Amino acid sequence: MASAPQLSVVIPVYNEASIVASAVGELAHALDARGLSWEMVLAENGSRDETPEILQRLSAADARVRFLHVERPNYGAALKAGILAAHGTLVVCDEIDLGDLHFYDAALDVLKDPKVDLVVGSKAARGAVDRRPMLRRVATRVHNGLLRLLLDFQGTDTHGLKAFRRERLLPVVEACVVDRDVFASELVIRAWRAGLRVLEIPIELREKRKPTINLYKRVPNVLRNVAKLVWVVRLKGGA
Template structure:
């Protein structure tokens, strides 16, 4: 029986069959080098390719790998939420399955998570995407900052390290993953950012375009602004 994990890595998966084995092969040695027990939770969001079969092989070969399966395709926010609910570690790392997030950055996340912080977010200093996607991201970030007041450098980057205690009362909705640091701040949490390495996609295709990345995110800003005004602090209970 594997040792109880201190770090849970949550990875939503949708049609990433060619990326999964290389990802775990790169990720596992980095996690082993941290000197703390870990688990990886792959959340298969009703993939229609061979992702389910690949994940079954990975879990059979590595007892620290767990697979969560969605009956219906529900999106990245649902994938993260399912992973958060199943995570056993006190620290939760979220990353993508497309190999664009570099596992070598993980020790830097842990070093940056000071005792007074609840979340460390990555920002892609040199993004490996076309000009149209970069333009859409800049536009969304500026609009988001104007509406929510949260001036994250790269709100679209979902490579983050979070204390599990900060996730207990996070509202779950379609689009939550884009606003997770903002929601944590609204509940009284503290968030920091670090620059990370962004790599080009090698296999498969992106699941996001202008319609589901830009316009939906802009509309969600107004709902998040409402939540910021109504949110309760998670540290409201005295420990005495």
Template sequence: MTEYEVCAILPVYNDRDALETAIPRSIEVLEGVTDSFLLAVAEDGSTDGSAEFVREWETKDSRVRLFHADERLGRGTALTRVIRAVDAEIVCYYDVDLATDMAHLPALIQAVRDGSDVATGSRLMPESDIVRTQGREVASQGYNLLVRTVLKSRLYDHQCGFKAFRRDRILPLLDTIEAPHWFWDTELLVRAQRKGFRITEIPVRWRTSDKTTVKFSDVYGMGTAIFHLRRHLND
């Protein structure tokens, strides 16, 4: 029997201020979902006091746990590390800025309870409600079109930081993922489809954050990663 029904993961890199809202809000929502949960903070080599802030929470709430890295591993590697370490039936993660409305978290988890191997939020389904700049919208639409065309994905949105998994199903897949950072989300969803996983895509309400750690070099790298993954999938 697993220790927790749900482990929710917050990937964090120099997000001390965002944690002040994200931790108590996460606990509030998770308490409405299950009595058996862990809030894990995948802190990825931060230098702004993020780790120390989470340690303070650990002392007052045993349901909060810090996973600290002395050096930056990359967002995907940090998530993989926590998923492998925790003993939970369902694992989920979402961005620490809570850009995706947390009101969707119960539905995301319920989709996995109902039999999906993966549930993922989508900012690009017709029913989605998003606010962001025109430039970011064009870039997102173009990226996801490229993923669907080149990698034959059936999904609308591959990069929304709002996903849940059946841990026992996702563990073997993690061994095949090469991307250590932002492309990790896309590679996981593409490989899951190739393996015949049952995936549920959920339209979400999403608001852009003033702070983003995605740089132009990351965007360029994800574009080249699409073609790199296609070559490997066809090997």
């Protein structure tokens, strides 16, 4: 790579053949329109559909689109690998069904303030709009309530859109111990506990397709990883 881009967009991708090409195309177009130098790191793992082939094709057509492939389906591991592979001064963590340019604009604006390290797009902050089904909205509240209760989390959301200064967050990312869904929570909680300046901004959540992962199937793993986090961060004092 000639020089580091201003922005790396990191997106975990899993079985997204129906939307991945259009989502990447729309995002590339929008980033170009903003006059930014950028790269996209698409961290795919374990897909059983055409997603890897589509990503291969997209990255062959545009060197700024990078494709990371590992075998195990694991959202957190993919996100972490993507962040560690990113080169940009700033990083936006996005999801392939979101691509919310309002968040990019607002977060990059907030990050002009050199004192801010991490911006979290919250689906549950005052002013946010969340049109997902009731059960998923409740799950977000319960998850974040648990984090508040067990880990002194002070915010309203940890999962989903984030933007940060790569160099400031790298040690935090490297310290993270859990994977799957809870990695995203660990990243935000550790950043905050490490004294980094974290700001939340409300988002309007619109998914480009229906959720793919069954909510109930995620619960045992989330609980196990939250318990592990409580053990490592609070009881072992590994903050």
